[in-house]
Amino acid sequence: MIRLGVVGCGQRISGMIRHCFRKEAPDLRVVGIVDPDEEGARGRLEECDRADAVFYKTLAGMVKKAKLDALAIGTRCNLHASYAVQAARYDIPLFLEKPVAVSMQQAVALERAFERSKCRVVVSFPLRVTPLCRLAREYVEKGAVGSPQHVAAVNAVPYGTCYWEEGYRNYAVTQGLFLQKATHDFDYLMYLVGSPIVRVAAMAARGRVFGGKKKAGLVCSRCREADACPESPRNRRRNHSGGSLADHPCLFGRDCGTPETGMNEDSSSALIEFASGMHGTYWQVFFARRDAAARGARISGYHGTLEFDWYRNDLKHVRHHAPFTDTVKAGEGMSHFGGDSELAADFISVIRGKGEARTPIRTGIQSAYACLAAKQSAETGRFVNVRQVGG
Ligand SMILES: NC(=O)c1ccc[n+]([C@@H]2O[C@H](COP(=O)([O-])OP(=O)(O)OC[C@H]3O[C@@H](n4cnc5c(N)ncnc54)[C@H](O)[C@@H]3O)[C@@H](O)[C@H]2O)c1
Known part of the structure; x- marks a missing residue:
């Protein structure tokens, strides 16, 4: 039996436990929870966990008493770093929700805490581990485009209204949609091209579509x-x-906030430079709906272009110097395009001592540094160098 402790047993983590962790490890049980909303958290548990789960006031108290084999942190964004810093003290495998930090202070504290930690972390970045993204990386490694020179990535999720009609509208918690959303995309882009982002120039538009003057509390x-x-x-x-x-x-x-007091952006764009010298663009639009859905990237080199999109669910490879173009179709019906079950597989392997995380803590922190640079650039109108993990 795997004894799991959960900090922040909300929608996301309870869904991961129910649909993904448990599929990989039917013997997993939630035995401890830290969450001030005991009733809500208990209500999200499956029947098999309800009787045994004990609520604790603190993470330290839970670790002391609950004999945990694994930990999961699924609070809202602004609390991930402080709980993860505490978790770094223990040798207990950790599943950590993204963004791993929402400020430079938090991100640096996290990096310090994990420098000598034995705690092995799976950061919740499903996109990087999706079969489609891994296939794209395989193509790049095999030289499908030659040396990658340019990347253009898009993110137009059709469910962007959630950032104005749910708890995510609270800017004090999210700190904007580079940290909340682009953290996934910056992460998979660094994996795809095999190089960290080192410099960013960004813009963000706020209060032009969502937000406004309707009275507070209106439904x-x-x-x-x-x-x-x-x-x-x-x-x-x-x-x-x-x-x-x-x-x-x-x-x-x-x-919803105001541009002056802080609010999520309707859309934002970034120019990104990688350590390899290549550069590219990334944009995200939160008012796209229906068939406007798009998320993926186009990578180009002298020898070819590779293009994939998770909504179209395919990957196209164009050979620049031969009369061939092929399209690979991916399987349908997977949560986060198959990424969530891959994360669960990693987490259970780490717990059982049988494998390594493909999204270790370093990836979460490096992506947070890139997002913080984008946020700062959008605020100041300047290029911003991205802090590097270990740098
Ligand atoms: N990786 C992904 O693809 C993905 C997808 C969805 C959400 N998320 C992330 O998951 C996180 C949680 O989102 P959600 O929709 O589940 O939110 P939620 O509000 O449903 O869950 C948060 C939980 O934390 C609890 N909580 C509040 N204060 C706490 C405290 N001080 N200590 C412990 N617990 C506390 C709340 O009571 C709640 O149960 C967000 O940060 C979001 O970015 C990630």
């Missing part, structure tokens, strides 16, 4: 404009435009 059921608003549950249902179909907070309200 659709109390809004006089709900009949005309494309975001009301009724219109979303009619238009098949995605987002919550339940009564939800207004996306155009004062409580």
Whole structure:
């Protein structure tokens, strides 16, 4: 039996336990939880865990009493680093949600804490370990494009409204969507081209689409404009435009924040330079819907171009100097395009001492450094050098 302790037993981590960890290890049991919302956290547990899970006030208290084989941290973004710094004291395999840090102070503290730590970490970066991304990396390694010279990455998830109608709208917690979202993309891009990001120039647009002057606390059921608003549950249902179909907070309200006080960006873009000397672009748009969904990258070298997209679920390879282009289709129906089950496989292997994480703590911290540089660049209008792990 694997005895798992959970810090922050919310939607994401309970979903990972139920659908992914347990598939890899049916003998896994949640035996300890640190979460101030005991009722909510207990309600998200599966039947087999409900009786045995004991709630603790602190991580240290749980480690002392619960005889843990593994730990998972699934709190909201701003608490990951402080709990992970505590977890670094123990030799217990850790599954850590992203972003691993939301400030430079947190990221540096995390790097220090793990310098001499025995704690082996699986950072929750599903995109890097998806079969499609790994296939793209294989192509690059085999010379499909020659020496990679340029990358252009896109991120237009069709569910971007969640950053204005759910807890993610709280800027104090997320610190914006480079840290919240691009942390995945910067991470897989560094893996794909085999080189860290060293310099970033970025821009972000805030308060032009979402946010606004509607009164704080407004929900659709109390809004006089709900009949005309494309975001009301009724219109979303009619238009098949995605987002919550339940009564939800207004996306155009004062409580989304303001550009001055801090709010998530509607869209943002970055120019990125890698240590290898190659460069590229990345953009993310949070108001895209339906068939506008896109997430993936195009990598070019003198000999070829490689292009993949997780929504199209395929990879295209164009040979520049031969009359051949081939497209590989990936399998359907996998959570995070297959990345979540790969993360679970890694975590269970690490716990059983049978394998290594493909997303160790270094990857989480390096990506956070790149995101922090992008955030700073968007705030200052300047190029920003990216701090390097161990540098
Ligand atoms: N890797 C991915 O692809 C992916 C996908 C979705 C979410 N996430 C990340 O997962 C994290 C959690 O998101 P969620 O949607 O599950 O949020 P959530 O609000 O459902 O879960 C957070 C949990 O933390 C608990 N909590 C609050 N304060 C706490 C404290 N001081 N100590 C311990 N627990 C505390 C809350 O009660 C709640 O149960 C976010 O940081 C998000 O970025 C990652």
